[in-house]
Each structure stands twice: as C-alpha cells, then as structure tokens.
Amino acid sequence: MDGQLLSATFVELTDTMVDDFDIIDFLHVLTSRSVELLDVSAAGLLLADPRGELRVVAASSEAARLLELFQLQGDQGPCLDCFRSGQPIASADLSTDQRWPQFAAAAQQAGFSAVQALPMRLRDQVIGALNLFRTTAGPFDADTVPVGQALADVATISLLNERSVRRSDTLNEQLQTALNSRVIIEQAKGKLAERLGIDVDTAFTLLREQARNRNLRLSDLARAFVDGTQAITGPASGSARSSRPGTRQPRPGPRPAR
Amino acid sequence: MTYIQRRGRVWELVAEQAARRGGRVSAADVCAAVVPGVHVTGAWLSAARDGQAGHLMQVTDELSRQLAELQLTLGEGPLLDASASNGPVLASDLADAESGVRWPAFTAAAGRAGAAAVFAFPLVVGAIRAGVLGLYRDRPGPLSDFQLGDALVFADTATMLLLDAQDPAAGDMGPGAGPGGQPAGLAWRRAEIDQATGMLTEQLGVGIADAFVRLRAYAYANDLQLASVARDIVARRLRLSPDPDLSLRDET
Numbered sequence: 001m002d003g004q005l006l007s008a009t010f011v012e013l014t015d016t017m018v019d020d021f022d023i024i025d026f027l028h029v030l031t032s033r034s035v036e037l038l039d040v041s042a043a044g045l046l047l048a049d050p051r052g053e054l055r056v057v058a059a060s061s062e063a064a065r066l067l068e069l070f071q072l073q074g075d076q077g078p079c080l081d082c083f084r085s086g087q088p089i090a091s092a093d094l095s096t097d098q099r100w101p102q103f104a105a106a107a108q109q110a111g112f113s114a115v116q117a118l119p120m121r122l123r124d125q126v127i128g129a130l131n132l133f134r135t136t137a138g139p140f141d142a143d144t145v146p147v148g149q150a151l152a153d154v155a156t157i158s159l160l161n162e163r164s165v166r167r168s169d170t171l172n173e174q175l176q177t178a179l180n181s182r183v184i185i186e187q188a189k190g191k192l193a194e195r196l197g198i199d200v201d202t203a204f205t206l207l208r209e210q211a212r213n214r215n216l217r218l219s220d221l222a223r224a225f226v227d228g229t230q231a232i233t234g235p236a237s238g239s240a241r242s243s244r245p246g247t248r249q250p251r252p253g254p255r256p257a258r
Numbered sequence: 259m260t261y262i263q264r265r266g267r268v269w270e271l272v273a274e275q276a277a278r279r280g281g282r283v284s285a286a287d288v289c290a291a292v293v294p295g296v297h298v299t300g301a302w303l304s305a306a307r308d309g310q311a312g313h314l315m316q317v318t319d320e321l322s323r324q325l326a327e328l329q330l331t332l333g334e335g336p337l338l339d340a341s342a343s344n345g346p347v348l349a350s351d352l353a354d355a356e357s358g359v360r361w362p363a364f365t366a367a368a369g370r371a372g373a374a375a376v377f378a379f380p381l382v383v384g385a386i387r388a389g390v391l392g393l394y395r396d397r398p399g400p401l402s403d404f405q406l407g408d409a410l411v412f413a414d415t416a417t418m419l420l421l422d423a424q425d426p427a428a429g430d431m432g433p434g435a436g437p438g439g440q441p442a443g444l445a446w447r448r449a450e451i452d453q454a455t456g457m458l459t460e461q462l463g464v465g466i467a468d469a470f471v472r473l474r475a476y477a478y479a480n481d482l483q484l485a486s487v488a489r490d491i492v493a494r495r496l497r498l499s500p501d502p503d504l505s506l507r508d509e510t
Binding site for chain 1: 345455457
C-alpha cells in the first residue's frame, strides 16, 4: 500500500469534515478514495434504515448497474451478513461461493469476482457497511481489512458530525437526513439528465462540479435545482441538446420560470 | 422485521382505522393509527403544498392541537426544525438541556401544557414536501428502534396519501392505493424511481410532487410496477406526455 497516498487520503477526509460539509458528497469521495487506496474496482456504502433495510448512500461510481448491485445486498449478500454479524465478511472467489447464489451471479455478471464487506460500527451498534468489489479472484491484500475498516470508521464519524453524539436520537436524525439527501440528488440527476439530454452518471458529475464552483453543498444545489430556484447549464462545450434523436414526443409547453 | 413486512402491517393498521370510520383511507387515518402503533399519547398532521405553509389537517386530541399551534405562534419547535432540515427531529425529553437551549419558549409552554417528548417527521420524498407528522408523549423517553422504524413507515404512508389527495389527476387511483391494495410508491430502494421523477418534471413541465403523482398514476393505470415504469423512463424507452392520454412508448 502507498503510505503517502494513505496519509494524504486521511488528511483530505478529516479536513473536509471540519467544514459545513455535504454528507453525500463526502461519502462519495470516501468511496472513490477507497478504490484508489485499497486497490479494488468499486466501493459502496450502505446504511441501515430503521424501516428495516439497507440502503445505498454512496458509491465510487454512479453507474446504475453498480448501484443496483450494491442495493441487491439489502436482501442477500456479504453486506447484509456483515451488518447482521458486525464482522468483516469476504469472498475471495464468488464463482465458488455458495453463500449468496443470487448476489454472486449478479456480481459476476457485472464483472466482479471477489468482495469484501466491512462494518460501520458505533459502540455496540452496526449502522451500515462499506462494500468493496474486485474484478479478479483471490484473497484481498493484508492491508485491505485494517485500512478499509479505518475508512468505514471515518464514514461512521462523518454521520455524527453536526451535533453532540451524547443525544441518542442524533444518529437517527442524521441518518434519515442523509438518506433523504440521497433521494434529492437522484431526483436532481434525473431532471438534469432530461434537460441536457445526458445520462444520469454524467448528470451527477456535473452537479458535483457546479456545487463546487458555486461553493454550495451538493444537496443544497440539488434541492434548489429541483425546486427551480437554481439553474444548471450544460458543460461549456455547448454539447447540451434541447431534444434528442429518437424522441418522437414534442417538448411540453412553456416551462415554469426558473 | 423487513421493510416489506413492516409496510404491510402499517398499511393494515391505517386501513383498519378507515374501516372503523367508514371512509376511504386518508392521511387522517394515519394520525389515528400511529398513536397506538408506536405508543405515543397524541399525533397531529399538517399538510403543505410544496413551498407553501402547512395547514393543520388532523389532530387526535386537544393537546396535539395546542402543540401544533404553539410552534406557529412562537416560531420555534421540533416540527419547524423538521420541515427546515427535511429530517426527523426526535426530542425525547423536552426538559433536557439541549431541548431547552434549542427551543426555550416552546419547551416551557409545551411542558406546562403536559407534553414531555415530541417527535417530528417531515413528510418528504427527496425534494417533495407534503407536510409534517407530529407525535407527543406525556412522559419523556425515546422511541425504541422498532417504534422509530414503524413511525417512519407511518410517515411514508401519510406522505403518499397526502400527495394523492392533493392531485385531482390521481382521483381514480384511489387514495394510497396501488396494485394489490398496497400503498404504491414506497419502493424507496430503486434509484430509478427518483431519477424518473426528476426526468418527468422536464417532460411534463411540472413540479417534483406532481411528477411523482403522475409517475405513480401511470403505473397504476397500466397495472405496472412503479420500478419498471421508472426504469423505462430512465432508459428513455418511455416518455410521458403533459396530456395523460398521450404517453409514448418507444418499442425499439
């Protein structure tokens, strides 16, 4: 493992947390850094919703297929087992693993051969899991578990930032706010994708860029864009199209003022 | 308990209330059902159209009415904070120091009136805001994890019922109804549903709440799963037209 990258990553993550940071954006960065640092192909974070399921809150890539694969683990897979046991769960070779047939098939179809899930723990409670995928089979690097666990712990801490942890209700409040922010961002991705004729992954990248440029929190910009109080334009190249080939539907009438 | 089981059970409790009342299921029934459902003393429900102030729709007792009105009069309280942050505010002991600092006037007045804990749940789906559900207890104490899970699903159910009731286009859908008599649109787990809702704001030239209602109405009218309609929209195989009778499916 690259020691310099390791320290740079933790400095970056902890630096971000002191400001009024956006939790979804932060967790997206955390999953992206997990991929670089741990030499894995994809990383995702699932949080336990008290409603009774695990929900994806961030991933290193917003590719729909990948998000779905992470979410599938709400029903079956290493993430669910990790959440229930509070212990790291790994599969070095999904092609021979009998534990989660449905998940293993879907993961392999998406090109993944090995998986590792690490618990997000707060005292005696497990609040979610960090999930790592690799395209090649074989055991994970010796550093993967301790460093991955440290990243999972940072994710846990980030959820508790705003107010004192002494209040037992704080975590649940933060968790629900984070989950709803995720929904706002999905709504904004859809609206932007439709407006500019781009795919939803590109829309996410554009939203993040614009939030940075305007010094706004990602969730705040997403909400303002959905509410129609902030406009977002396409990339500077002017590649945005007002209509796409193959759509037979005329544009709807005048839109509400933005 | 899984989400699906919980959702089914909560819906049964709400439907029981409607049957007892002899009417169609409405958000008011959520208010009545949530009180015994999560062991609180009373509940109230305010409806809000996106961006506009809410109006008190339902209360289960006089103290609930007072708590709702107090916050509006004083301009502070857990429900106002819940609406502002779009996350629940769980004040399990109004007499504790944190609550006192956060809402000095409200905690004093609420305490005198006889409330010891207040739990506020914004009725939201992402940027969609349908109102807020307030619960109170006459004794301090947090909602258990189990009760919190139930309370969130009661709130989800109220959200769907309010959204349906606000939109005349959803009239023939039956409030909160979905295929199989289950409340539709509660399949949070599919990011495509949220993405499709965002896309529909552009296709239909409407706000996010109306887009969501139209998405659900289309799924219901065509007897399709919400997630599969959403997937078709995101994959651009289906576009909805501002005229509900003219939706186009691209069969390519």
